[in-house]
Amino acid sequence: MEFLNPIAFYGLLALPLLLVPYLIRRKPRRVIFSSLLLFTEISSRSSGRPWGRLRLPPIFFLQLLLLTLLILALGEPVFSVRPNKIAIILDNSASMQALEDGKTRFALAKEKARNLLADLSVGGKVDLYLTAPRLEKIAGAPFAPSDAAGTIASLEPYDLGESPVDYNKSLGQLAAEQRYDRVYLLTDHPVRSQSGTARVISLGQPKDNLALTSFQVRRSSLANSRLEAAAEVTNFSAKDQRVRILLRGSGAVLASRELAVAAGKSASVVFEGFPLHPYYEAEIDVRDALPLDNRRFAVPAKSRELRILGISPRPQAVASLRSVPGVSVDVIAPADYERTDRSGYNLEIFHFSTPAVLPRNPALFVLPPDNSLVELARPISRPVVSSWREPHPLTRYINFTLLRPSYARPLRPKVAGEAIMESPDGPLAFAVESQGVRHLVLGFDPFPYLGRENLPVSIFTLNLLDWFFESAAGKETPTGELLSLGVTRQGDWLVTPKGEKIPLKPGQKNFPQTFTQGIYQLNRAGERELFAVNLQDTNESDLRALAPIEIRGETGSPSSSSAFFSFWPYLLLASLALLLLEWFINPRMARLGLHSSSNRMLSRL
Amino acid sequence: MLPEPFTPQFLSQLETFRLRTRKEFLGSHPGSYSAPRRGTSLEFADYRKYSLGDDLRYVDWGIYARTDRLYVKLFHEEVDLFAYIFIDASASMAFPTVEEKFLPASHIAVALSYVVLANQDHVKLHLLQGSSGDKASPFYRGRRRIADCINFAGSLKPAGSLAMAQALADHLRQFRRPGKAILISDFLVPTVSYQQALNLLRAFNLDISVIQVLSRREVDPSFPSGSLALVDSESQAEIKCQWDSSTRKSYQARLAQHNLQIRSFCHQSGIHYSLYVTDRNLGDFILATLPAIGLFK
Numbered sequence: 001m002e003f004l005n006p007i008a009f010y011g012l013l014a015l016p017l018l019l020v021p022y023l024i025r026r027k028p029r030r031v032i033f034s035s036l037l038l039f040t041e042i043s044s045r046s047s048g049r050p051w052g053r054l055r056l057p058p059i060f061f062l063q064l065l066l067l068t069l070l071i072l073a074l075g076e077p078v079f080s081v082r083p084n085k086i087a088i089i090l091d092n093s094a095s096m097q098a099l100e101d102g103k104t105r106f107a108l109a110k111e112k113a114r115n116l117l118a119d120l121s122v123g124g125k126v127d128l129y130l131t132a133p134r135l136e137k138i139a140g141a142p143f144a145p146s147d148a149a150g151t152i153a154s155l156e157p158y159d160l161g162e163s164p165v166d167y168n169k170s171l172g173q174l175a176a177e178q179r180y181d182r183v184y185l186l187t188d189h190p191v192r193s194q195s196g197t198a199r200v201i202s203l204g205q206p207k208d209n210l211a212l213t214s215f216q217v218r219r220s221s222l223a224n225s226r227l228e229a230a231a232e233v234t235n236f237s238a239k240d241q242r243v244r245i246l247l248r249g250s251g252a253v254l255a256s257r258e259l260a261v262a263a264g265k266s267a268s269v270v271f272e273g274f275p276l277h278p279y280y281e282a283e284i285d286v287r288d289a290l291p292l293d294n295r296r297f298a299v300p301a302k303s304r305e306l307r308i309l310g311i312s313p314r315p316q317a318v319a320s321l322r323s324v325p326g327v328s329v330d331v332i333a334p335a336d337y338e339r340t341d342r343s344g345y346n347l348e349i350f351h352f353s354t355p356a357v358l359p360r361n362p363a364l365f366v367l368p369p370d371n372s373l374v375e376l377a378r379p380i381s382r383p384v385v386s387s388w389r390e391p392h393p394l395t396r397y398i399n400f401t402l403l404r405p406s407y408a409r410p411l412r413p414k415v416a417g418e419a420i421m422e423s424p425d426g427p428l429a430f431a432v433e434s435q436g437v438r439h440l441v442l443g444f445d446p447f448p449y450l451g452r453e454n455l456p457v458s459i460f461t462l463n464l465l466d467w468f469f470e471s472a473a474g475k476e477t478p479t480g481e482l483l484s485l486g487v488t489r490q491g492d493w494l495v496t497p498k499g500e501k502i503p504l505k506p507g508q509k510n511f512p513q514t515f516t517q518g519i520y521q522l523n524r525a526g527e528r529e530l531f532a533v534n535l536q537d538t539n540e541s542d543l544r545a546l547a548p549i550e551i552r553g554e555t556g557s558p559s560s561s562s563a564f565f566s567f568w569p570y571l572l573l574a575s576l577a578l579l580l581l582e583w584f585i586n587p588r589m590a591r592l593g594l595h596s597s598s599n600r601m602l603s604r605l
Numbered sequence: 606m607l608p609e610p611f612t613p614q615f616l617s618q619l620e621t622f623r624l625r626t627r628k629e630f631l632g633s634h635p636g637s638y639s640a641p642r643r644g645t646s647l648e649f650a651d652y653r654k655y656s657l658g659d660d661l662r663y664v665d666w667g668i669y670a671r672t673d674r675l676y677v678k679l680f681h682e683e684v685d686l687f688a689y690i691f692i693d694a695s696a697s698m699a700f701p702t703v704e705e706k707f708l709p710a711s712h713i714a715v716a717l718s719y720v721v722l723a724n725q726d727h728v729k730l731h732l733l734q735g736s737s738g739d740k741a742s743p744f745y746r747g748r749r750r751i752a753d754c755i756n757f758a759g760s761l762k763p764a765g766s767l768a769m770a771q772a773l774a775d776h777l778r779q780f781r782r783p784g785k786a787i788l789i790s791d792f793l794v795p796t797v798s799y800q801q802a803l804n805l806l807r808a809f810n811l812d813i814s815v816i817q818v819l820s821r822r823e824v825d826p827s828f829p830s831g832s833l834a835l836v837d838s839e840s841q842a843e844i845k846c847q848w849d850s851s852t853r854k855s856y857q858a859r860l861a862q863h864n865l866q867i868r869s870f871c872h873q874s875g876i877h878y879s880l881y882v883t884d885r886n887l888g889d890f891i892l893a894t895l896p897a898i899g900l901f902k
Contacts, residue, residue, distance in 0.1 A: 027832075028831075028832035028833050028834040028845050029829065029831065029832065029833055029834065030833075030834045030836060030843075031828055031833050031834070031835055031836065032700070032835075032836045032838050033700065033823075033826070033835050033836065033837065033838065034696075034697035034698075034700035034701075034706075034791065034793055034820075034823055034838050034839075035697050035791075035793035035794075035837060035838070035839065036835055036836075036837040036840075036842060036844055037793055037794065037795065037863075038793075038856055038859040038860055038863060039835055039844055039846060039856065040844065042846055042852055042855050042856060042859075
């Protein structure tokens with residue numbers, strides 16, 4: 001016998017409350033009697049207790065039985081027979097690496113999965129699935145139980161966030177399409193309710209955790225060549241913590257710093273003045289539930305300059321940026337954009353042009369034709385900047401009374417973003433940032449860059465270059481994202497953080513299997529290039545209260561009905577019969593005087 | 606008009622009885638009870654030697670024929686009886702109601718009085734209340750005085766507490782003639798108290814009978830189960846207890862033991878004892894039970 005809703009058994013904890021009305025000594029009823037001569041001894045026996053004597057009439061046991069049956073019925077008990085075909089879905093997201101008494105949740109899940117195999121009937125088949133990077137069947141399925149045990153033993157969790165899956169729908173669909181007798185999901189999410197076919201086995205308990213949620217190594221500004229490393233620590237617990245952060249360069253400790261992090265908050269620390277290394281690693285020196293997010297990696301920008309790709313019908317205007325120190329500019333016509341290799345550029349400037357789809361690189365749009373971000377309003381001449389965001393890196397050092405572009409078209413935003421500068425007719429600068437990629441749309445043309453000859457616009461131009469440089473330099477590749485490799489040739493290979501050497505095909509532009517956090521090393525024509533890949537999902541680090549999984553209704557396939565016999569409706573019927581019996585007996589007992597005051601109180605309830 | 610149980614048939618049945626005494630008392634008039642003095646009754650008492658002046662009718666000629674000596678037969682004197690009926694009129698006698706306990710007790714007293722009056726003896730009713738002895742009737746004689754007895758018994762309502770020994774002592778202060786004493790009470794008083802009271806009666810050379818009257822609700826209390834604050838009807842003292850079947854059994858055991866102590870004390874002291882539970886038929890109790898214990902002859 002199994003219970004589909006074992007949470008209902010917490011209701012058993014409330015059973016002792018049934019005793020309370022029987023324990024409470026109510027105000028005694030006054031009765032006059034001829035003489036108390038013979039009562040003195042009896043009274044001294046019962047009045048010594050602070051509580052009333054625990055008197056449990058038969059009706060109490062009836063009530064106890066009634067409540068127990070109701071709780072059992074809520075637990076949805078089913079009789080099950082050995083299934084023939086099952087699916088085991090293992091949650092292999094990053095949070096499954098959290099430790100439970102020295103073992104990872106994933107190791108516990110593997111143990112549970114092996115136990116499930118023992119319940120299979122002779123000749124039963126198993127399909128194995130993983131949830132990350134997406135809910136997918138493991139190649140080679142269906143397995144015989146012995147093969148499945150071997151496959152399960154070889155599985156490892158990924159350093160990936162969880163893909164958004166509606167388990168209620170997916171598990172039911174899986175069971176119906178593949179005609180599984182049962183579908184088991186082994187996860188660290190709590191389970192609220194489940195059905196007969198789709199079973200969720202929850203592993204682990206809520207835990208406190210500290211995580212390094214950001215780590216970037218960059219030049220302090222466009223004009224400055226000094227390196228600085230910024231790390232952010234988030235405290236996913238209910239108490240304040242002090243942690244030590246270590247900065248390593250190519251494995252050697254460069255610096256360390258103490259940091260206080262308030263409960264539920266983040267705190268940042270900046271390291272400066274350290275030597276250049278091929279890669280850096282930050283680590284918080286704590287022993288918490290999830291070691292994975294205690295480390296992060298970063299690689300300094302390959303180039304010390306900001307590489308800009310200008311896409312403009314007026315190449316001269318964008319090319320004027322070459323006069324800015326630390327900036328290199330390549331300008332192409334809008335028609336050549338799709339054909340151009342854009343890897344290696346830190347910024348794309350669309351000058352009076354727009355791409356068919358938004359670029360993955362940071363981009364500046366100057367008076368673009370209508371695109372997915374904004375629409376342009378009617379032109380206006382010499383608009384007044386009536387308001388601006390302050391403080392903001394884009395608006396610092398600018399005297400906006402002097403910033404009067406000769407031609408502008410106010411913007412009509414289509415997406416959520418931030419209006420940086422506004423005229424009375426609408427925004428003139430609109431910034432959008434998604435997944436760490438910055439896009440800025442301008443309703444006026446700041447080009448050509450004229451330096452001191454047009455100081456307010458020049459300062460604004462330098463601000464925006466610095467703003468883009470800051471984001472480009474600190475760009476991290478999240479686990480699970482494509483690693484952009486550029487052009488590869490025969491004999492190139494990639495080394496993963498686990499030390500696996502993967503040969504690359506000629507012309508392969510991307511590497512998709514970035515499932516492990518760490519440094520990926522691309523060996524291209526004898527040159528080594530490093531990529532830092534980090535877990536970028538704070539939901540995986542927050543182990544306090546994961547979203548519960550609720551399976552509503554019976555999701556099984558028609559064949560699965562034979563695997564279960566649900567008898568909770570019979571328990572419910574028995575409870576109702578008992579309720580009627582109690583309703584019938586209780587008033588009669590009261591009439592016969594066999595009824596205690598406590599019972600009267602209960603019956604009144 | 607006489608109350609309910611005193612029908613003509615019941616009264617005529619009562620007239621067939623006479624109070625039985627185990628002692629001889631000096632009466633004031635000739636009656637039907639033997640006195641310690643020699644008299645002219647038909648009951649032989651003793652012989653004594655003839656002396657001049659003795660009535661020759663009482664010479665026992667048979668003895669004279671055998672012994673050649675003259676002896677005169679002596680006879681008991683038969684006198685009337687003085688009966689004292691003490692009725693407990695404390696508040697406990699009104700539990701659960703006056704009709705359920707005090708009234709039956711007073712009916713017993715009236716019935717006993719009628720037995721006495723029907724034999725042309727004297728009866729005096731005493732009401733025991735508090736610790737004073739001022740509530741007593743005059744002596745009644747003659748069956749027509751039964752109405753006075755009823756009026757006297759019905760004139761008082763049970764109330765207050767009772768100090769049995771003190772109240773009896775106060776009543777006995779005006780006591781002149783010994784006779785039959787009948788004490789009607791629930792005896793729900795401490796052992797020492799009722800023993801002291803009965804010993805006091807014994808000290809006055811009275812022939813004592815005791816009738817204990819209890820209501821059914823005292824013998825078998827039916828309180829609702831649960832926590833109770835029991836209030837004493839006399840002292841208004843309050844005690845708390847948990848009432849259930851086991852408490853009920855404990856109480857009944859204690860009552861049985863208490864009654865046994867009274868019965869045992871009476872037996873040892875030569876006192877007639879009888880228990881009347883008021884849900885029983887009063888006629889049966891008077892006509893059957895009381896003769897059985899030897900109160901009537």
